[in-house]
Amino acid sequence: MSRLADKIQAMSQKPARKEVADKSYHHDDLRQKLIDATRDMIRSGGVEALSLRKLADRVGVSRTAAYHYFRDKNVLLCTLAEEGFRQWQDQISRIFQDESRLPAERYRIYIRWYMSYALENAEYYDLMFGRSIWKQKCATESLKAVAYEVFQDQIKLIRQGQKQGFLPAGEDSLRLAQVSWGTLHGLARLLIDGIYTDNSHIDEMCDCAANLLMR
Amino acid sequence: MSRLADKIQAMSQKPARKEVADKSYHHDDLRQKLIDATRDMIRSGGVEALSLRKLADRVGVSRTAAYHYFRDKNVLLCTLAEEGFRQWQDQISRIFQDESRLPAERYRIYIRWYMSYALENAEYYDLMFGRSIWKQKCATESLKAVAYEVFQDQIKLIRQGQKQGFLPAGEDSLRLAQVSWGTLHGLARLLIDGIYTDNSHIDEMCDCAANLLMR
DNA sequence: ATCGGAATTTGACAGTGTCAAGATTGGCTG
DNA sequence: CAGCCAATCTTGACACTGTCAAATTCCGAT
Numbered sequence: 001m002s003r004l005a006d007k008i009q010a011m012s013q014k015p016a017r018k019e020v021a022d023k024s025y026h027h028d029d030l031r032q033k034l035i036d037a038t039r040d041m042i043r044s045g046g047v048e049a050l051s052l053r054k055l056a057d058r059v060g061v062s063r064t065a066a067y068h069y070f071r072d073k074n075v076l077l078c079t080l081a082e083e084g085f086r087q088w089q090d091q092i093s094r095i096f097q098d099e100s101r102l103p104a105e106r107y108r109i110y111i112r113w114y115m116s117y118a119l120e121n122a123e124y125y126d127l128m129f130g131r132s133i134w135k136q137k138c139a140t141e142s143l144k145a146v147a148y149e150v151f152q153d154q155i156k157l158i159r160q161g162q163k164q165g166f167l168p169a170g171e172d173s174l175r176l177a178q179v180s181w182g183t184l185h186g187l188a189r190l191l192i193d194g195i196y197t198d199n200s201h202i203d204e205m206c207d208c209a210a211n212l213l214m215r
Numbered sequence: 216m217s218r219l220a221d222k223i224q225a226m227s228q229k230p231a232r233k234e235v236a237d238k239s240y241h242h243d244d245l246r247q248k249l250i251d252a253t254r255d256m257i258r259s260g261g262v263e264a265l266s267l268r269k270l271a272d273r274v275g276v277s278r279t280a281a282y283h284y285f286r287d288k289n290v291l292l293c294t295l296a297e298e299g300f301r302q303w304q305d306q307i308s309r310i311f312q313d314e315s316r317l318p319a320e321r322y323r324i325y326i327r328w329y330m331s332y333a334l335e336n337a338e339y340y341d342l343m344f345g346r347s348i349w350k351q352k353c354a355t356e357s358l359k360a361v362a363y364e365v366f367q368d369q370i371k372l373i374r375q376g377q378k379q380g381f382l383p384a385g386e387d388s389l390r391l392a393q394v395s396w397g398t399l400h401g402l403a404r405l406l407i408d409g410i411y412t413d414n415s416h417i418d419e420m421c422d423c424a425a426n427l428l429m430r
Numbered sequence: 431a432t433c434g435g436a437a438t439t440t441g442a443c444a445g446t447g448t449c450a451a452g453a454t455t456g457g458c459t460g
Numbered sequence: 461c462a463g464c465c466a467a468t469c470t471t472g473a474c475a476c477t478g479t480c481a482a483a484t485t486c487c488g489a490t
Contacts, residue, residue, distance in 0.1 A: 278448095435487095
């Protein structure tokens, strides 16, 4: 093929591209598409592997298109984390509403669920509870709000557990909620971050944690 | 002052700079200077605020000078973290060698020390236990080695505590070490990352954690 | 039909880590 | 003393990042 032919093809391609739906100016719901793509990219590759430019490429849109829906990268991440917290909240309430089990048993299940969720969705857990979001002045007000809500639920569950007699009644509910979440969060982090390298005894770790927290 | 004078000054400054020790080709111990400067920069500003270029500027050396002593940024960070772990190890062994206190009391002191260290040296703690270092294949072999050593010490202390009767004897020492460290690490992380915003009741949290872990 | 404003793009800038190739130096050997 | 070697450090370059300002394109109301 001659070079002239190449040039002609190049000339005819450029204008053609504008009529292809790929690079059109209006999309169905770009905002949602961005969120979905972001979620995908985070799930495979983690928060740090996400760049707004790759995201834009993936959605088939220009680099800065996302800035119309999210003030900056941080707000986008906060939006995703918020979504995560809502689902998180649902899952937990579902576990504790299961009347077919004893309260103490539900709490043990909750612990195992927490751990398996954190490990199976490590990248997403890292987004929700990681430094990228919470650093300093990073967290959106609405993110802080939903996180606060989740923690309030946590306190309620702890208080309930104390009344039901499987959590130590002597401790302050708030402190107990903080420490028990701390325990789960700490284990999750140590495993996710690869500081604990043995992932084959997680159930035993959960049991040990449960034994310490419950009585 | 005339512009001509400025130009003359500019011309006389540039060649002069090469004879100043600032930009000379050989330094006393550039490696150590780099490490020191890195530590300073991490302490004020955190891991993410560290860039090799700013670091080079600060030491008064060209952008890529550090690459002669550290394969990449990650290795530099691992070196710093390693240093941190050694001091960490020293501090802990000092606490547990204090014979003037009862074993159980020492453990409570250890918990408080852990927490205050983590919060007062938040950026450094974040380096040592953070994702930046441990991610995947990130941690240097020597870093992994010293971290492993520290954790082995931890297990020993736990086993000792079980024998001395202030830690639950029924639990497997390894699991107990994992979970107890998890508790402290989790609390530290939640506080450092700003997920727990109330820093005014840390002692109570420590006490609550101690009550759960000890018996 | 036209004009406004929303949606999207292009261009640009400063910053990053890192590689390859060149410049400089101190110390050793002849 | 000359000369070269290897360690040390610099310059230039590349690809990548987030984000701003200024176009551009487009849909819907007037």
